[in-house]
Structures are given as C-alpha cells and as structure tokens.
Amino acid sequence: MSHVKATLIAILFFSIASTVSAEPIPSAMAESSDANISLSPLPKEQNGSETLYVFDVVVHKPEEMEKLLGRIEQLSSTITPNKDDPRLALVLHGPEIAFFTRKNYPQYMDMVDRAAALDKKGIIDVKVCDTMIRVLDIDASELPDFVEHVPYGPAEVERLIKQGFIKM
Template sequence: MLKRILVIAAFAFSLPVLADSNAPWGSARDLDIHYAKQKVVFDTTTGSVEGLTSVLDRTSYLSVLNGADPFDNKIVIVLHGNVIPFFAIKNYAKYKALMDRAQSLSVGGIIEFRMCKLAAQSQGFTPKDIHGFVSMVPMGDAEIVRLQQEGYAYMR
C-alpha cells in the first residue's frame, strides 16, 4: 500500500513540471560511437540534384566516420534509373559542380561509382558517353545483390 501511495505522489508532483515543459522527456543522449570497417552499397536512382547531393553528402560523411581507410572501408554507389543523365559527358556543363564533387569522392578508392549498363543503354548511353570515374556493370540490381552477398550493407 505504501508503494502505491509513493507512486501516486511521485506522479502528482511531476504533473506541474510536465505541464510547464516543452521537453517532458529531457534532451537526446549523445552517443560517442566509433565506426570502422564498414562496407556499404548505396542503391541510387534519384533524378534530382538535391537527391544526388544528399547521397554524395552521406557517403562522404560515412567515409570520414570510418576513418577514410581504403583497406577497412568501402562504399559503392550503384547508379541506375533517373540518376544516369547526371553522369553523361554531354551534360557536364549543366552538372559541373555535382560531377566535380562526385569525381573527387572517387579519388583514393574508398568510394566507387558503378552504373547499370542495361539502364544506361535504355536511356541511349554507352560507356563512352559516361564520365571516366564511373565503372559499368551489366545490371545494377545484380551488382547490389552480389555486393550484399560479399557482406556490404544496403543503403537507399
């Protein structure tokens, strides 16, 4: 009975505090986690500059969090769908800043770009039409599955 009274009293005394606070649960905890030795495949189909910029931002930051170590860290961005035209040589002037950034991320071998050859062909592109920092694979979906079988974590 005493336990029940104490619980009710604790609840009653906390009500005014909760009613006056915009943060009834306090603030988020900041966890200090060290990331390393991650292999990740990004499935990328976005057709917007903002979407591709987000993928590049996320992969770049993930690489930094993993220590940017090419022996323990690998990120593969598989390109298919509406993202393909960004990587076309003929569109370089239009997407120069985006492509310069993508190419710079590929330096060092941690982040790789692989494009679905089948999807590129369906949009009228051949390997000679795509920037040289991109590698063509026969099929984007099959490449994603293969990488997952090799232990890569899937990201979209």
C-alpha cells in the same frame, strides 16, 4: 532482340523499384518522392573493422543526388580511405546516370566533380548499370572514366550484399 530484352528488363525493374522524378528522364518514369538519406554515423563491426555499404541509387532529381553526395562527404571523415577497396559503393541504375554524361557535365559539373573526388580518395566506388544506359540511350563513352560499368545494377547490389556489404 537484345535491345528488346534490355527494354523488358528495365520495364520490369521500374515496375518493382520505387522511383522519383527529375530531368532528363522519359515522361513514363516521372513519378515523384523524396530520397531518404540516413544521417546516423556509420557503425563499425564488432571486431573493429569498418562495415561495407552499398547505396542502391535510383534518384531522379539532381538535388537528391547532391544530398546523397553531401551525406557521403560527411561520412568520409569516419571512413578510412582505401583506393583499392572503398568502403562505400554507389550503384546507379536509374535516370541519375544522365547527370554524369559529358553532354550534361556543364550543368552538373559540381556533382560529377564531387563524386570523382570521393572516388579518387578511395571513399566510394561508383558503378553504373549498362542495362539502364542502353534504356536511356546513353553511349558508354559519354560517362567519365571513374565510373565502373556493371551489366545489371540490381544484380550488382545483390552481389555486393553477398560479399558482406550492407544495403542502404
């Protein structure tokens, strides 16, 4: 029964969320548009502290994920790294999760290594949606250790917003 709930939640999510296309994803989710990534510098809050950002990530093309990581690398020079409390959170809750699996590592090695390096430096905190992992039939053990698992990606985005993160 929980598998049915997870499937229904995913169907509801994909009917609400805007999606784009890539491999490997089920053909039912193969609609396409380009990711929109801002090139503006990250502003500081008026009190001088750095602002917290959450990237609500649902991309379907490796090129879009690469573009997002490139943008984060550009921003990393303006961010004070904090391994205990990164300023940027990436919540992955779409087909892009498959890019990070062990079986796809040879194909997406550069992408995964870039994300791992940004995580290790304390620039980003990568989170993956366990609901979508089940929908995509990915075993949690197939994902690298640097990613944090959250029960439901959209709820995690909302939780972070309530904690003061700005949604990108």
